[in-house]
Amino acid sequence: MTGAETGTQAAPRADPAAHDGAPSGHEVLAVVFQIRCDRLSVLLWRRARPPYEGRWVLPGGRLGRAEGLDSSIRRQLAQKVDVRDLAHLEQLETRGDPGRHPQGRILATAYLGLVPADIDPVVPEDTSWHPAGELPEMGFDHAAIVHSGRRRLRAKLSYTNVGFALAPPEFTVSQLSRYYRAALGHDVAATNLRRVLLRRGQIEETGGFVPSGRSGGRPAALFRFRTRRLEITDAFAVLRPPAGG
Amino acid sequence: MTGAETGTQAAPRADPAAHDGAPSGHEVLAVVFQIRCDRLSVLLWRRARPPYEGRWVLPGGRLGRAEGLDSSIRRQLAQKVDVRDLAHLEQLETRGDPGRHPQGRILATAYLGLVPADIDPVVPEDTSWHPAGELPEMGFDHAAIVHSGRRRLRAKLSYTNVGFALAPPEFTVSQLSRYYRAALGHDVAATNLRRVLLRRGQIEETGGFVPSGRSGGRPAALFRFRTRRLEITDAFAVLRPPAGG
DNA sequence: ATCAGTTTTTGCCTGTAAGACAAAAACCGG
DNA sequence: CCGGTTTTTGTCTTACAGGCAAAAACTGAT
CATH class of the missing domain: 3.90.79.10 (Nucleoside Triphosphate Pyrophosphohydrolase)
Known part of the structure; x- marks a missing residue:
């Protein structure tokens, strides 16, 4: 939703509007x-x-x-x-x-x-x-x-779906695991990441596939984040309200 | 450590030091x-x-x-x-x-x-x-x-030990569960709270007991928070580093 | 002293989630 | 058709949260 779909060009230009008068401290x-x-x-x-x-x-x-x-x-x-x-x-x-x-x-x-x-x-x-x-x-x-x-x-990254803001609109699970690895600073097993994010309902399959890379391999399914606005994983409210209420 | 042990008196008095010159915006x-x-x-x-x-x-x-x-x-x-x-x-x-x-x-x-x-x-x-x-x-x-x-x-309250800042230095589990209930806005079963906080290593027994209230009941064990500085529960870093490293 | 009532503590069971691992599936190039 | 590669699926283990009930420990009254 935030317009992250296409490569961009615009950039250096001073904005004329806004910013009135002397700067504050x-x-x-x-x-x-x-x-x-x-x-x-x-x-x-x-x-x-x-x-x-x-x-x-x-x-x-x-x-x-x-x-x-x-x-x-x-x-x-x-x-x-x-x-x-x-x-x-x-x-x-x-x-x-x-x-x-x-x-x-x-x-x-x-x-x-x-x-x-x-x-x-x-x-x-x-x-x-x-x-x-x-x-x-x-x-x-x-x-x-x-x-x-x-x-x-x-x-x-642990308790919300911010991943959507790091990943492109569509991605394979192994691509996503590399993004997570870069951001978290440690390995993230693709097979686990898939299930965690699927179970949490953060990502879903788009139906598309990506032909496997140069050296063969099974084609990877494409995924997308279900929403592109920040949501916190409710499973993380520990000490949550009792079942009946 | 923050001096929360005794009832307090000091309070209303304008502080002479600090705060120099005209106020900022x-x-x-x-x-x-x-x-x-x-x-x-x-x-x-x-x-x-x-x-x-x-x-x-x-x-x-x-x-x-x-x-x-x-x-x-x-x-x-x-x-x-x-x-x-x-x-x-x-x-x-x-x-x-x-x-x-x-x-x-x-x-x-x-x-x-x-x-x-x-x-x-x-x-x-x-x-x-x-x-x-x-x-x-x-x-x-x-x-x-x-x-x-x-x-x-x-x-x-879910993923740190901030409870220490709401509770007195010593408390029974049922007292603590009432504090949590007040802060969280829903019931918190004392039996669960006890195990959760004990397993996380947030609280420990002091050895003391509190004679049961007016209407009888088993005397309650006293607990304290192990530390009175903010610590986040590491069990909450999901997508954590793999076992071997 | 015994009993009923109350509150805390302990133990057992269930459900859910994460992570490790191995097997199966699906593709490539030769 | 076969070996190499990557993804996907399935199984197993572990950890934790939460519900429930029994046991423990006390009070006050009979």
């Missing part, structure tokens, strides 16, 4: 993840000016005077990627330690964004993807924020 | 829960001035110019309750819709705080506890924030 940032070449990668941006000139930082920027947080992060991200590529976006945390920013106490509200693996968004010159496992030297407290994002993503 | 709020008379209750405060004069609102206030978020919410709460009574405090969410505040776009970072059931903090005149099930008419978007807090608490 608040910024919004986004940890945007995508699985690229079987590795969890995060979108970073190279600062051209001090402080932290030349360091890599998270996309984002100052919040406009009369801007909402959600609209602001969408506006800021639009300067880096096509926002329609974001299959999921949720608030992560807000940091406000004095000292996190050299120019004084500037609060930052961080978001977690996910881009499906089949998309290759065009990004500006100063922007590129970095494996979350080998982050470059980053400015401010942004490396810590990336780690928060990873933890959140890992947790939610 | 950011406020911190706290949803402080406590189980009182077997009901989940939230600490509210009656506004004496417009906007929303006379309405109930969450404790908190403007963030000082050079103040960190955590220190600010602690400072603000100190004006309502003894902060040492808080057995747990975590960031909840940040809201920034323009329109959430009549005086312009003012961001609010909300926290979730928990006070053990055995404590009866002295609170100022304008402050009191309200059952979370029957909230009074509240100002701003604070009612929505209370609901966020309830959802967060409910979820964390």
Whole structure:
């Protein structure tokens, strides 16, 4: 539903609307993840000016005077990627330690964004993807924020259907298991993943098949996520209400 | 460890330190829960001035110019309750819709705080506890924030040991099941709760017993939480790493 | 002292879910 | 048709949650 179906091009362009008047003492940032070449990668941006000139930082920027947080992060991200590529976006945390920013106490509200693996968004010159496992030297407290994002993503893969935001619209089980492996950081048996997600009703067969790869093998069935909006697995409400009520 | 052992007195007093200069356009709020008379209750405060004069609102206030978020919410709460009574405090969410505040776009970072059931903090005149099930008419978007807090608490009771922050240092299983019932909103069988929390290693017997109540009955064993810091139940990392590694 | 009532504790049973493993199915190229 | 490869299905084990009933341990009254 979030427009993740087709490869994209749009991208670098300053948004004229929104963002009125002088900036406030608040910024919004986004940890945007995508699985690229079987590795969890995060979108970073190279600062051209001090402080932290030349360091890599998270996309984002100052919040406009009369801007909402959600609209602001969408506006800021639009300067880096096509926002329609974001299959999921949720608030992560807000940091406000004095000292996190050299120019004084500037609060930052961080978001977690996910881009499906089949998309290759065009990004500006100063922007590129970095494996979350080998982050470059980053400015401010942004490396810590990336780690928060990873933890959140890992947790939610366990008890929600966020997978939909990492996977393309259609996929085979073994492809999906590779996405999960990249995001979770450990092997995920395809045969188990299939049953877990099927039983939870998260995925379903599309009916299509994919001819087996170069070296033969049984053709793989195609699956899709039943919904592309976040749902939590109710089996995870332990201490749940008693049977009769 | 958070000083939850004894009934408390300290409370209303403006904190002279901290909070320098003019307030920023950011406020911190706290949803402080406590189980009182077997009901989940939230600490509210009656506004004496417009906007929303006379309405109930969450404790908190403007963030000082050079103040960190955590220190600010602690400072603000100190004006309502003894902060040492808080057995747990975590960031909840940040809201920034323009329109959430009549005086312009003012961001609010909300926290979730928990006070053990055995404590009866002295609170100022304008402050009191309200059952979370029957909230009074509240100002701003604070009612929505209370609901966020309830959802967060409910979820964390399932997959963490936050119970320690609701229960007194020692308790019987049936007492604990009443706390869980109040917080979760549905019955919790004591016999189940016992086994679940014991197997998870969250609680342990102290060795003490409580003489049965007025009408007889077998004396109940006393339990305590093994740790009073937040820990997530690892059994809840589904899609976990394979056995051999 | 014994008995009825009450509450806690223990034990047993069931259902569900996850994970490991092996066998079967379906395709490729030669 | 055969070996190699990948996916799919099926079986088994383990772990945990939850329901239920019996046993244990106490109180107060007869």
